[in-house]
Amino acid sequence: MADESVDAERARPDCGASVFRDGVYHNIGGVDITPKSGHAGIFSRFFLEDRTGQEPKSELPIIKRTGAEFAQPPSRKTKITWLGHSAMLIEMEGYRILTDPSFSDRASPISWAGPKRFHPPPLPADETPPIDVLLISHNHYDHLDYETIMKLEGKVKKFLTPLKVGETLVQWGISREKVEQLDWWGEYRLDEKVTFALTPAQHFSARGIFDRNKALWGSWVIAGEGSRVYFSGDSGMFGCYKQIGRKYGPFDFTLMHIGAYADVWPLAHLTPEEAAQAHIDLRGKVFVPMHWGTYRMAFHPWKEPAERFYKEALRLGIQFSLPVAGQTIENPESLPQAPWWRDLE
Numbered sequence: 001m002a003d004e005s006v007d008a009e010r011a012r013p014d015c016g017a018s019v020f021r022d023g024v025y026h027n028i029g030g031v032d033i034t035p036k037s038g039h040a041g042i043f044s045r046f047f048l049e050d051r052t053g054q055e056p057k058s059e060l061p062i063i064k065r066t067g068a069e070f071a072q073p074p075s076r077k078t079k080i081t082w083l084g085h086s087a088m089l090i091e092m093e094g095y096r097i098l099t100d101p102s103f104s105d106r107a108s109p110i111s112w113a114g115p116k117r118f119h120p121p122p123l124p125a126d127e128t129p130p131i132d133v134l135l136i137s138h139n140h141y142d143h144l145d146y147e148t149i150m151k152l153e154g155k156v157k158k159f160l161t162p163l164k165v166g167e168t169l170v171q172w173g174i175s176r177e178k179v180e181q182l183d184w185w186g187e188y189r190l191d192e193k194v195t196f197a198l199t200p201a202q203h204f205s206a207r208g209i210f211d212r213n214k215a216l217w218g219s220w221v222i223a224g225e226g227s228r229v230y231f232s233g234d235s236g237m238f239g240c241y242k243q244i245g246r247k248y249g250p251f252d253f254t255l256m257h258i259g260a261y262a263d264v265w266p267l268a269h270l271t272p273e274e275a276a277q278a279h280i281d282l283r284g285k286v287f288v289p290m291h292w293g294t295y296r297m298a299f300h301p302w303k304e305p306a307e308r309f310y311k312e313a314l315r316l317g318i319q320f321s322l323p324v325a326g327q328t329i330e331n332p333e334s335l336p337q338a339p340w341w342r343d344l345e
Contacts, residue, residue, distance in 0.1 A: 015200050015240035018163070018184045024213035025163075027202050028238060033267040045299060053301040058344040060119045060293065063326030070096075070129035078227040079330040080253060082323045083123055085294035086143055088231065088255050093194050093224040095132040099231050099255070100143040101125075101152060107142035107295050109207070115142065115295035118302065122326025125151035133190065136161040137233025138217035139168060139205050142295055146172060160188055160196055162216035168207070184218055193225040199244045201235035203268055219244070227252040230282055234260075234291070236267040237274040241281035252332070254284035259292030259305040269298075272309035276316055286332050287313065287320040293341070294325070303341040310339055 019026040027033065065081070074091040081089040085107075086100040103121040108114020125148055134156045136144055144165065150172065159169055159179045166181040180188050182198040189195050198218045206212040221244065222229040230244070230251045245251075256279060261269045270278060272289075279287045291297075292305040306322060313320045321335035329335060 015243045016184070018200075018216055020163075025205070025216050026213070027204075028200060028240065031202060031236075031238070031267055033202070033204055033236065033265060035264045049299060051296070054299060055296050056118050056302050056344060060344065061324045061340060062119050062122045063324060065123040065127070065326050067123075067127040067129055074132075075330075076226065077330065078224075078229065078252060079328055080229075080255070080288060081123070081328040082288070082290060082325055084117075084119065084121060084325040086137070086233070086257065086291050087121075088288075088290065089123070089128075090222065090229060092222065092227055092229065095190065095194060096129060097133045097135065097222060098128070098131045098152075098156075099135045099220070100137055100233070101128075101134070101148045102142050102145040103148045103151075104145050107145070107297070109141060115297055118294055118296075119325060128152060128155060131156045133158050133160055133196065135196070135220050135231065136165055136169075137201070137219060137231070138162065138203060139165050139207050139215050140234070141207070142297065143233070144168065144207075149174075158190075160198075160220075162198055162218045164215035165205070168215070182218075183216070195221075195223045197221040197223065197248060199248070200238075200240040201233050202238040202240075203234045203236065221248045221251075223248055230254045230256075230284065232256045232270075232275075232278070232290075234269060237270055237278065241278045245282040245284075249283035251282055251284045253286050253288055253329075254279045254282055255288050255290055257291030258289040258309045259300075260297035261300065261305075262298045272305050273312045276309065276312045276318055279318060280316070285319060286329075286335065287318055288329060289320070289322060303344065306339070306341050 074096045076094050078092040088099045090097040106114045163181050166179040184200045187197045201219045203217045205215040205217050219233045220231040228251045256275045258272045258275045261271045321329050323336045
């Protein structure tokens with residue numbers, strides 16, 4: 001039997017426009033996701049804790065891609081290529097859409113410190129084809145990477161961001177005309193067939209010590225004539241998934257983060273089991289995991305997110321795909337599902 005208290009909590013929040021008060025944005029219901037041990041405690045754990053199992057010893061399998069493979073115009077049929085972490089190259093309705101690209105060696109403001117990649121980008125920035133829309137979910141370094149954005153800027157027609165995140169792009173020299181900033185439930189219409197909507201998420205923003213929550217965060221809906229895609233960005237478990245599903249679902253694909261959860265920040269990221277439930281709340285059809293297997297962003301074993309999600313998806317009967325980085329998903333009837341991580345150290 002379902003936990004009625006959990007169901008009630010998921011249904012409770014008023015998922016309206018964002019709340020900007022006292023110079024910062026707030027999560028729905030005023031939820032505070034400050035780490036239980038404080039930022040100093042988190043920082044020390046990352047540097048002092050035994051990392052055994054948290055980073056792979058084996059070379060991870062990837063499928064290397066080149067620009068030549070994307071030389072033809074994008075397909076009207078939906079195709080999704082996982083480029084590692086939260087970077088998804090989506091082809092649908094004749095457009096190419098890229099989410100949260102981070103192709104740098106480290107997800108950090110410091111070139112010699114911070115989370116280091118487990119594998120090279122399967123499609124380097126200089127090989128990336130022209131992008132019609134680049135979506136940013138929030139301004140953390142593993143989702144908004146300066147080096148990657150500047151390498152891609154000339155290939156991108158339009159950047160869509162949450163409120164205030166686009167200001168960072170403008171400060172970097174990107175033309176304001178190329179940047180559109182949305183509030184939660186705001187929509188951007190690409191044409192008569194494709195609409196983008198920024199939807200709520202339970203998370204936070206920061207790029208430094210003094211700018212916490214001064215920019216908004218969110219998730220994205222891509223609503224096409226032939227299919228619909230949901231991109232989660234980063235979020236904890238909260239009630240708005242059901243409302244998003246009612247308004248914009250059902251979704252042909254939900255691109256959901258399953259990694260970087262921890263007991264010290266339980267409200268900021270989904271566990272694999274929570275992600276599976278969020279997929280159900282969203283009325284998703286095919287679940288494609290992301291935000292795992294590229295950077296060490298938490299303290300769990302590197303392959304634990306995939307293993308936990310794999311077992312939960314089978315238990316719940318969820319249709320899913322678990323690609324290696326660089327792999328393209330295009331046929332819902334033949335999805336890559338093999339647990340490829342199990343034989344790796």
